[in-house]
Amino acid sequence: MSAPRRARSPRGGEGLVLALALALSLIVVWLATREALAVAAYGAGLMTLAAAIWVMTRQNASTQEAETALPDWSVTVAAIDRGDAAMAITDRAGRLVCANALYERWFGVGQAPPRLSVDNASLERLAKAGRAGWRDGHGVADLIENAQGQWSVAVTRAGRGDDYLVWTISAITGSDLVAELVPHLDGKLGRALSQSGLSAAIVDPDGKIRMASAGFAQRATGESAAMLTGQDFTALLRQDEHDRVTWAREGQRGAPLTMYYLPIADPDAAVEPDFNVTPSLILLADNGTGLGGGSGDGMAAVPHLEALIGPLPLGLAMVDRDGRLLFANNAFLRAVGRENEALPTYPTDLVVQEDKGPLSDAIRRFAQGPASSGDIAVRLKGMAEEPVSLSVAGVRGLGEAAVLLGLTDSTEETRLKRQVAQATKMQAVGQLAGGVAHDFNNVLTAILGTCDLMLLRHTPGDSDYDDIQQIRANSNRAASLTRQLLAFSRQQTLRPEVLQLPDVVSDVSHLLKRLIGEKIKLVVTHDRDLGAVRADPSQLEQVIVNLVVNGRDAIQSRGESGGKLTIATRKFSSADVRATRGGIMPQVDYTALVVEDTGIGIAADHIGKIFEPFFTTKEPGKGGQMGGTGLGLSTVYGIVKQSGGFIFADSEPGRGTRFTVYLPVHHASGDAAALPAPKAEAELTWSGGGRILLVEDEDMVRAVAERALTRAGYTVTVAADGDEGLEIVEGGAEFDLIVSDVVMPVMDGPTMAREVRKLRPDLPVLFMSGYAEEQLRNQIDIAGGVHFLPKPFSVQQIGDKVGAVLAAAQG
Template identity: 80%
Template structure:
């Protein structure tokens, strides 16, 4: 151990005293040994030198040891970061706030540490990115962060630095971004090099306040306005330095009538980074004035439309249909959206906008353009008919534009193709619904008449035998009545009020069942082609009605092919699989996006003219010769498809053929349906021979008379009533009946209301409703579940007798 080490180990005051005494003793021994003062002095100097060296070596080690045991003094740090111009915060690796100055607390509080502050989402992302850069690279920054909630309106910049002996802390410095005075910043530039550069390019520049007073200007502006480049025009009325001729062209006032036209550009001087939209009514504007033909790039154009290229570049990409027209009515340019809305995407814009409209609208459009071009700046609309869409007027907007040379009128046109298509669909659906309601009402009344005719014919046939002179005539009347009844069923099908008995089935099976009939219907000249997709989903529909759909479409296709010529043609019937993804790709707003099985019927006939395509599903609309069609075929198809929950569309090209596509939703059975399929059905009693007492309620006299005679002849005791009130009075009077046979729709009290009141007295009394409306529609309106049966009109004498017998047999168990 050397002497220096011995000195470094001197730690406590006692050690220091012992060393001092040892030194004195050593000096005494040297004096006793030598007796010379010089020797003692030299020894003392050596001891002093060694002590100084030891003290120097021991001092830093002692300071280092002391620093390892003393905790950081954050009060000193707080004093060091106390600033009035920036918020300072220190966070540790756990993201906790360990220290912050007063300004940080006033701005953000101490509940949260950066980067988790009350900022908008974009600012939080920028601040978090700066923090990650600080830990990774030692520093980071966020140029702009904006407050929200309690800090709304605040705008700051942030810097972050990694610090600490172990790089365990981040020091955040957040400074407010002061709003810049762009006008004040711009004024020196107008007086400097920027103003001189603009003057050399032939452009005069000035800053004008909202009240029209000049705040600052370039020397070139003063030169052009007054002839003296050193003139001071601050506070001068800007418009007093300009003049406007009869054609609204601008020029310098000092040039008088010989002044060259000017093009004016103006830009509101507002901070583009402001979170709030600036108020342009209180914002100064930078105004640039250039002679016509001098663009901002120094180019020249002799046609006096220097602003048009710039406007075209701005307006071209917009989705709004916009076009510019000069004072003579010539089209200067039109963006693609305008040409698309006008139905003229190919070939570019026309010479005149009047070339886009029909002949009758050319004059009014030309007059409107002239009026807006020459009058005061204003805007308005005019209804015109485009050449490609002459049936549907469109609204064309016009706005007079000033200060753009010859570019005088701005035209606006919106693509209304989709809107027009939706309007037609809504109008068609509304019309079809109204016609359907009318058809259902007509069918109901007609069925009452046919019931009386058929019943009377049946009674007459009972008194005549085959071979009788009147027998054949009665049969002819009955046959024509049945044909009329078929027409009423078609009306009910169109109005979606017919009685359907849906089943779960496969479309290919239905097509297969009806194929043999189709071959006979279409004849030898027409080739029948049938194709099917694989993995078709089952549908739920009435198979008989679906066969009627196929037959009606096939008959129409046959007539279209034979009308085209005697060379024959091809009829294709196909079934296709359409998934929900396929429907989504069709971009239709009509069909729900579910799985469908489609029936496609396509022919090579004459096709359907475009003006007839929207009317083909209307009842009694036909293009066939008189006497060759009722006009109910396609309307019946439409009603059956709609009542089955499907959709039907027609696509046709005149002269090339027609394709009908029927979409039926795929049926996925529920648990109740699966259970019902497993259950064993109970057979209904087929007949009754025990007689009974019948209450017959019918408001139509002729129908009531036929039904009474038919039931009396079948052995029943019949009591009649002309409406529901009379029938209820009979039951309340104590009369006993085995069955009530009632019409549904009657004046005053209808059939269902009467039945509900009767059930209060006789809960088990069965009711047989007879009506010309559909059974499904009536059951939705009748809230009587048990013991209710239905007989559709028109019916024959035999049918009403059999139905009454079946109902009594079911109610009495045999």
């Protein structure tokens, strides 16, 4: 407050100068007049004038100080007192400085933006808009919502020192476009259309007229005041043998009409309009008649056409005979990526250089020829990799407007096509991976079985013993790779349970700390009130470990000491799905697992391939247990998909990567029966031998299995396929057990087993396969006495399994 006080009192130097000037002027008057009375009068006049000036200066200074001391917020309150939007002003400390009545009614005065009573996703969008407001001067939150409603928010930075944010909150409400259009057709717009030669009517999908302009009624009935609501639209028109449409009232002498059909749909609707229930605006014009009321000034009707076509969800633009764009609606500008830019002079300015000539020729041809339409494939600037189909139609009777361009915003469609293509590719790769794993398991079964048989003849200390053990160890490592392939192809056996994600993270956290080391900081956070999920806990642990190892390697690749790995569980409601990934994921509640690192990130050309098997950017020997084979993320993908979830990767090179796993919340049904636990094999031992029918089409696997069972004391009969095995049983041979492969040429294992059961209903069957047991049980559909042995297996495993099955069969 010291500065204002100094401003009210004159400085010492200025007062001395004024005093000297006054004394000098008095001396001059004395010397000129030599009269004391004149000097006194002159001095008194100067003092009076000085006193008046001083008083006025003090009053002005006081007024200015009062005006600048404290802002008059009553003026601001009056300025923001709007009935259509809630207004609030906050300072840099986040305090609510001022708000209008509508804001108080919606949110109360106890809350200041961005901290409002809305859901978590809305709070994040509000905070982001506020940060953008302070940083850029403006910010937007397209959607915030709670149980009371939905709003959109615009934020603007204001004040002399940019110390305030102005929040404008507008309610999002649905609008009835038909109801909004009806009074316009019944008013000035309808009369303007009639003067321009256009008859307008709103027609329901069933063909009944909902509203018609006075010009339409005049042409259709001869009376402008005629009520046409509920009448059949087509009954007022006639069509001759040349497909020309005229007014039925005018008969054959009537002029041919051009009909324009414009569906009335909300362009901001979240779903595509259903044209089976959407009314339409139909415009009828006499062929060859301009829109200027006969004057030839066709541009007079362009604003009206723009008002009619502007709200439509279809991308439409009008071009004159010289190829210049007259106007384009918002949907058209959105489709070409020019929504916030000025309208170009020519439509050829919207396409790449190579397509300018063909588009210009097409517009010229349709503008000068008869009224017709067609499509042309063009590539838009900024989206040259995705050709789009542009509809071109020559129109008549619209004055300067000679060509109608139609373009649908295909951004969402293109994105969905890419996702479908990626999903299809992943499914095809998964089927291939499953087939490779199955065939590879046959080879590994033969190798492991042969190693076991050789180890029976070699003891520790023999020269060949260590070599055989090395072969066996490498074969087991190869078997683990096939299990990863089966996980990716979603053909592994899962044991799902209802569980909480934070519990799984807690169980594996001690292992994660050892995996990432001491230099990398591990941060774990959990949301409250998370929904339970149904998944295999051991497989979920593998998902977490693989993602964490991937993040650790990305951090270490930066070559810097330290880094941070974040594991978080988040609540993700169906509303959040609708606002973000509504086109990909079903709109249900999810519990999300987020694993984020501060590593080197993933290049844009690699982000779409990271879940493919054997795709890796790591050097051999790195990448944890998978050793840089590229199966870590593909395994994660398969486990998540087989659990009914979704996984997404978001990355920016140099700034880290975030993997988000969405698992649907499990809602237990009150009357649903608990899933039966899988029955354990009988723990009885079997030592009485038995007769075994071994059916296997792979010679290597069949030879190993036959030798293993023979050494175990069983009498083994072999068959190379299902037909041969069935013939042996039909020949009268008796067996205690059938050991069969599942996938075989001609007749597979399950088909053979069903035929055998017709002859021997109680004969047990042991299936061998490289596919998942759960998948096979769903496909085999054989009641009772069916057992499963996964490939690859060892000599001891097949012997023990056969003994356990025979013991269970004998009780």
